[in-house]
Amino acid sequence: MATAVRELPLDLDAFEGPFDLLLTLVLREELELRDVDVAEIVLAFVERLAERDELDLEACGEFLVLSAALLELKARGLFPDEELDLEGLDPEDAAEELAERLAAYRRFRAAAGWLEERLEAESDRFFRLGAAPLAPAPSRPLAQQDPAQLVVALRSLAAVPPEPSLRHLVLSYPPLSRFLDRFRNLLRARGRFAFDNEVDRLSRVEQIVAFLALLELRKRGEAQIAQAGPFEPITVWNASAS
Amino acid sequence: MERLRLVENPVDRLARTIEALLVIASKPLSVAELAAATEEEEERVETALGLIASRFREGRSGIVLEHVAGGYAYRAARDAADACGRLVERPVQRGLSQAALETLAIVAYLGPVSRPEIARIRGVAADSAVAGLVERGLIAEAGREEEGGAVRYETTPLFERVFGLENADALPELDELAGDVEELRTRLEDVAARRGA
Numbered sequence: 179m180a181t182a183v184r185e186l187p188l189d190l191d192a193f194e195g196p197f198d199l200l201l202t203l204v205l206r207e208e209l210e211l212r213d214v215d216v217a218e219i220v221l222a223f224v225e226r227l228a229e230r231d232e233l234d235l236e237a238c239g240e241f242l243v244l245s246a247a248l249l250e251l252k253a254r255g256l257f258p259d260e261e262l263d264l265e266g267l268d269p270e271d272a273a274e275e276l277a278e279r280l281a282a283y284r285r286f287r288a289a290a291g292w293l294e295e296r297l298e299a300e301s302d303r304f305f306r307l308g309a310a311p312l313a314p315a316p317s318r319p320l321a322q323q324d325p326a327q328l329v330v331a332l333r334s335l336a337a338v339p340p341e342p343s344l345r346h347l348v349l350s351y352p353p354l355s356r357f358l359d360r361f362r363n364l365l366r367a368r369g370r371f372a373f374d375n376e377v378d379r380l381s382r383v384e385q386i387v388a389f390l391a392l393l394e395l396r397k398r399g400e401a402q403i404a405q406a407g408p409f410e411p412i413t414v415w416n417a418s419a420s
Numbered sequence: 421m422e423r424l425r426l427v428e429n430p431v432d433r434l435a436r437t438i439e440a441l442l443v444i445a446s447k448p449l450s451v452a453e454l455a456a457a458t459e460e461e462e463e464r465v466e467t468a469l470g471l472i473a474s475r476f477r478e479g480r481s482g483i484v485l486e487h488v489a490g491g492y493a494y495r496a497a498r499d500a501a502d503a504c505g506r507l508v509e510r511p512v513q514r515g516l517s518q519a520a521l522e523t524l525a526i527v528a529y530l531g532p533v534s535r536p537e538i539a540r541i542r543g544v545a546a547d548s549a550v551a552g553l554v555e556r557g558l559i560a561e562a563g564r565e566e567e568g569g570a571v572r573y574e575t576t577p578l579f580e581r582v583f584g585l586e587n588a589d590a591l592p593e594l595d596e597l598a599g600d601v602e603e604l605r606t607r608l609e610d611v612a613a614r615r616g617a
Contacts, residue, residue: 191517191518191519210545212539213544213545213547214544256540256543279541283541285594285595286522286525286526286529286594287522287525289526289591289594290518290522290525292592293524293525294521296583297513300582300583302498303495303498303501304495304496304504304505304508304510305493305494305495305496305581306446306494307446307512307578
């Protein structure tokens with residue numbers, strides 16, 4: 179890289195330093211290209227050129243290629259979804275689009291200039307920037323009320339509320355032995371039974387206790403249990419029979 | 421004698437009440453707010469404001485009544501600016517970068533506007549400029565875009581106050597500030613023609 183390009187000093191919003199460091203940071207993705215104002219880089223280079231008597235063609239060419247590549251990278255980053263649209267754009271439309279965007283940007287740049295001048299002109303304005311919040315708007319006073327209505331309202335509030343019922347909180351568990359006996363009888367009489375059929379009509383709590391009883395029988399070696407897969411029917415048979 | 425005469429004039433009396441309200445308020449007060457606080461007609465409030473403005477004006481008083489940000493507020497007289505500057509900092513106004521000013525201009529004219537829209541116009545990401553302006557209190561969030569849901573921003577009453585604008589419509593027309601599209605297009609075509617030659 180030509181020295182003039184490599185050491186071009188830059189002072190941008192997002193970056194300060196030589197051009198080759200900027201390129202390195204961009205290529206390593208440590209610097210977001212979308213934060214970099216490429217126009218500022220071009221300006222810096224053109225100003226550098228103007229300072230010299232001789233035109234360094236090699237440096238110019240190199241700079242042109244690098245800045246074009248930067249611009250393309252940046253454009254792709256800024257408008258990732260518009261790639262297809264741009265390809266289909268004929269040069270005249272592209273020029274139109276570019277002119278309109280440039281015009282819009284120029285207007286806002288001019289507006290920014292106006293704001294800057296305004297700020298300068300108003301630099302001798304001082305005012306208080308307190309944080310004292312304003313009081314909320316006062317609510318309208320109530321119309322004339324009937325005291326008897328107030329009594330009625332208070333009375334309804336003063337009544338003792340009914341005791342809340344705790345019935346739904348009480349669970350009754352059937353004894354485990356009930357199911358142990360029942361399953362033992364079944365195994366003795368039939369040698370094998372389907373667990374689901376036996377507990378089908380029971381309540382949820384009873385089903386749980388029945389299942390615990392089944393596990394208890396298995397633990398004691400009185401029964402064998404088999405299930406084809408999760409949620410499949412459970413078959414129980416006599417351990418000594420098999 | 422002078423005091424007695426003031427008390428007898430009802431507009432004067434209202435003017436004194438409004439002066440009190442203005443001195444305790446931390447933001448410009450609209451005529452409607454003043455009318456509500458004084459329990460007076462808006463027309464009478466305006467008359468009283470005229471009286472206050474004639475008393476508190478540049479050259480006569482160190483305090484000046486101004487119509488700003490859609491309301492009325494006191495500020496320091498301009499000839500006291502140097503002394504004021506030695507006493508207080510102005511972090512809101514100080515050191516606004518070119519990027520911040522451009523972003524502020526876009527929000528002022530197009531707001532409510534989202535960060536992607538600002539980036540589209542400026543050709544540079546606007547994230548840090550927007551964050552800085554929000555921190556200064558010059559712009560604030562104003563809902564979200566219906567499509568995509570990006571947060572939109574608009575300028576605040578503080579913006580109008582810092583820039584001394586009576587209200588948001590007091591900005592100059594954009595077209596007065598810059599040439600039109602036609603002129604730019606001609607210049608682009610000139611460049612294209614020269615390149616082709």
